[in-house]
Amino acid sequence: MHVQIDGIDKWFGANHVLRRCDLSVEQGELITLLGPSGCGKTTLLRCLAGFELPDGGSVSIGEDNVTHLAPNHRNVGFVFQSYALFPHLTVVENVGYGLAVRRVSKAKRVRRAMETLELVGLQQFGDRYPARLSGGQQQRVALARALVLQPKVLLLDEAFNALDAKLRVAMQVELRKLVKKVGITTICVTHDQTEALTISDRIAVMFEGRIDQMGTPSEVYERPCTAFVADFLGTANLLRRRSEGGSLEVGPGIRISSTFDGGVIVVVRPEDVMLSQPIEGDGWGGRITFSRLVGPSIEFEIDTGEDRPVRVLSPRRGGDRYSVGDRVALALSSRDACVVLPHQEAS
Amino acid sequence: MGAVDWVGAVVLGCVACFTLLLLIMPSVIVVAISFTEKEYIGFPPEGFSFRWFVELLGRDQIIESAVTSLRIASFTTVFALLLGVSAAFALVRGRFPGRMAVTAFVVAPQMLPGMVIGIAILFFGAYFAFYQSDAMVIIAMTVFCLPFAVRLVMARLAVLDPTLDEASVGLGATKSQTFLRITMPQVMPAVIGAGAFVFIEAFDNITVALFTSSPRGRPLSVELYNLVQFDSSPIVAALSSLEILFALLIMIVLARSIGLDRLRT
Ligand SMILES: Nc1ncnc2c1ncn2[C@@H]1O[C@H](COP(=O)(O)OP(=O)(O)O)[C@@H](O)[C@H]1O
Ligand SMILES: [Mg+2]
Numbered sequence: 001m002h003v004q005i006d007g008i009d010k011w012f013g014a015n016h017v018l019r020r021c022d023l024s025v026e027q028g029e030l031i032t033l034l035g036p037s038g039c040g041k042t043t044l045l046r047c048l049a050g051f052e053l054p055d056g057g058s059v060s061i062g063e064d065n066v067t068h069l070a071p072n073h074r075n076v077g078f079v080f081q082s083y084a085l086f087p088h089l090t091v092v093e094n095v096g097y098g099l100a101v102r103r104v105s106k107a108k109r110v111r112r113a114m115e116t117l118e119l120v121g122l123q124q125f126g127d128r129y130p131a132r133l134s135g136g137q138q139q140r141v142a143l144a145r146a147l148v149l150q151p152k153v154l155l156l157d158e159a160f161n162a163l164d165a166k167l168r169v170a171m172q173v174e175l176r177k178l179v180k181k182v183g184i185t186t187i188c189v190t191h192d193q194t195e196a197l198t199i200s201d202r203i204a205v206m207f208e209g210r211i212d213q214m215g216t217p218s219e220v221y222e223r224p225c226t227a228f229v230a231d232f233l234g235t236a237n238l239l240r241r242r243s244e245g246g247s248l249e250v251g252p253g254i255r256i257s258s259t260f261d262g263g264v265i266v267v268v269r270p271e272d273v274m275l276s277q278p279i280e281g282d283g284w285g286g287r288i289t290f291s292r293l294v295g296p297s298i299e300f301e302i303d304t305g306e307d308r309p310v311r312v313l314s315p316r317r318g319g320d321r322y323s324v325g326d327r328v329a330l331a332l333s334s335r336d337a338c339v340v341l342p343h344q345e346a347s
Numbered sequence: 348m349g350a351v352d353w354v355g356a357v358v359l360g361c362v363a364c365f366t367l368l369l370l371i372m373p374s375v376i377v378v379a380i381s382f383t384e385k386e387y388i389g390f391p392p393e394g395f396s397f398r399w400f401v402e403l404l405g406r407d408q409i410i411e412s413a414v415t416s417l418r419i420a421s422f423t424t425v426f427a428l429l430l431g432v433s434a435a436f437a438l439v440r441g442r443f444p445g446r447m448a449v450t451a452f453v454v455a456p457q458m459l460p461g462m463v464i465g466i467a468i469l470f471f472g473a474y475f476a477f478y479q480s481d482a483m484v485i486i487a488m489t490v491f492c493l494p495f496a497v498r499l500v501m502a503r504l505a506v507l508d509p510t511l512d513e514a515s516v517g518l519g520a521t522k523s524q525t526f527l528r529i530t531m532p533q534v535m536p537a538v539i540g541a542g543a544f545v546f547i548e549a550f551d552n553i554t555v556a557l558f559t560s561s562p563r564g565r566p567l568s569v570e571l572y573n574l575v576q577f578d579s580s581p582i583v584a585a586l587s588s589l590e591i592l593f594a595l596l597i598m599i600v601l602a603r604s605i606g607l608d609r610l611r612t
Contacts, residue, residue, distance in 0.1 A: 050517075072517070072520060101524050
């Protein structure tokens with residue numbers, strides 16, 4: 001179902017945790033709230049579920065304004081970071097719990113619980129207690145417990161954190177397949193950019209209680225609209241420049257257009273910078289101060305005389321011609337640079 | 348290292364044996380004596396018979412005081428649990444000013460000897476023309492036992508994950524459904540443990556009962572105390588044996604129903 005958050009504010013004492021957050025999620029969409037720890041992701045999710053009452057703004061699910069509705073009347077599925085499985089109930093009883101409190105008959109309850117467990121591949125574990133399941137299995141029980149109620153929205157708070165790296169990737173893929181199969185609107189929370197880029201239809205990047213940018217993974221990666229977003233997703237060179245009359249100079253001879261005037265930051269991904277042998281004259285370039293092998297690529301740091309070196313990622317073949325101490329020229333296609341306002345001036 | 352470990356094991360073994368000896372031996376001796384054929388207390392017992400148990404059951408006064416004790420223990424258990432469980436919830440989950448102070452106040456009687464509580468309630472009651480009676484024992488005993496109940500339940504509640512409650516409400520349960528289906532089942536082992544503890548304490552405590560019980564309806568502990576002073580027949584041993592058996596039964600039922608290890612909160 002469609003989810004709409006309008007101008008949500010939340011204070012914890014003097015701590016302004018959510019600052020006029022807006023978020024709009026389409027039916028069946030899988031979006032991720034991505035941001036550093038402490039930026040308010042969990043709080044925003046809890047406002048959606050009704051565990052936290054916002055101090056301002058509104059939350060709508062489908063056609064209904066649910067801002068002041070108690071959590072037990074929202075029919076929102078919530079998967080907690082710790083899974084919060086009931087330790088004194090078996091897997092089937094955990095999954096059937098939401099049906100039991102709705103006074104669904106025992107036979108029907110068990111049947112629906114088993115069907116949902118089958119969906120997550122745990123049908124043979126129905127009689128176990130949660131303590132006797134692995135982390136990945138516990139997570140799937142928590143998922144089944146939420147899904148069995150056919151909620152309007154599924155919310156997952158750092159659901160993959162407790163899993164080891166390999167299992168995490170497998171579960172991320174599995175989750176995406178599952179929610180797409182069920183067709184449920186899903187909002188995940190994470191501080192892990194790889195996870196966000198892997199599973200989401202769209203990503204909402206959060207910073208200090210605000211949603212800085214919302215877009216598809218490639219949009220937010222390629223066209224970040226704040227320096228924070230650029231820096232948080234992958235690595236980026238943040239170059240301070242002055243823009244005048246609708247254009248600016250990244251380096252000698254490299255001009256790109258800009259919609260802002262004044263002090264700006266040019267975001268350049270390391271893989272978009274090309275290295276070449278320096279030609280006589282004064283093009284953009286510098287001396288290599290550091291290099292290291294990163295899988296199939298080589299990462300260089302090039303001292304261009306600015307306070308921070310420019311980072312460049314080159315394919316290993318071709319990149320291995322250069323070594324520390326060499327002078328190199330830098331090139332950049334204007335398509336690959338992106339101009340943003342410095343953080344303090346961002347709206 | 349090896350030598351130190353070895354010395355440690357020997358010392359630990361000695362301490363364990365000594366403790367076992369001190370704890371178990373007197374009970375074993377009492378139980379053995381209660382089966383004697385003779386008229387006097389002596390160890391080792393001579394012969395084997397149930398005559399002192401039969402005699403015990405024939406004494407109306409002892410039976411009456413046992414019933415009194417059972418009544419006192421039952422009421423005390425109910426009151427201490429009702430008050431103790433509610434207090435523990437308020438003190439662990441509640442958010443009100445002075446929570447720490449109230450906690451200290453509720454568990455304070457644990458620091459006082461039972462005698463002090465007994466005398467205090469006796470004098471305080473007299474002020475309202477309320478005198479020694481079963482009711483007074485129950486009140487004093489409840490005050491005396493409350494801290495144990497509160498502490499046991501608080502310890503259990505403190506380690507309960509509050510997100511379980513949120514998970515329950517998120518799945519559509521009301522507050523009371525959550526309390527009955529999620530919170531209570533997990534607190535229950537501590538409540539049962541506290542109940543057993545309070546029951547046994549209220550049943551055989553003498554320091555509180557001595558000052559607050561009526562001379563016409565003495566609890567078993569006071570009766571036994573009087574018996575030892577005026578009558579040194581093995582009937583005292585027989586009574587003690589029954590009390591040991593009684594406590595043992597409670598422990599077994601407890602272990603069967605919730606598991607002994609779950610009592611350690
Ligand atoms: N119940 C609470 N009481 C007070 N402060 C809180 C509470 N929950 C969260 N906060 C504060 O709100 C901020 C955002 O927290 P949270 O939403 O958990 O961040 P995230 O999930 O992004 O790591 C943090 O500074 C945190 O300390
Ligand atoms: Mg969080």
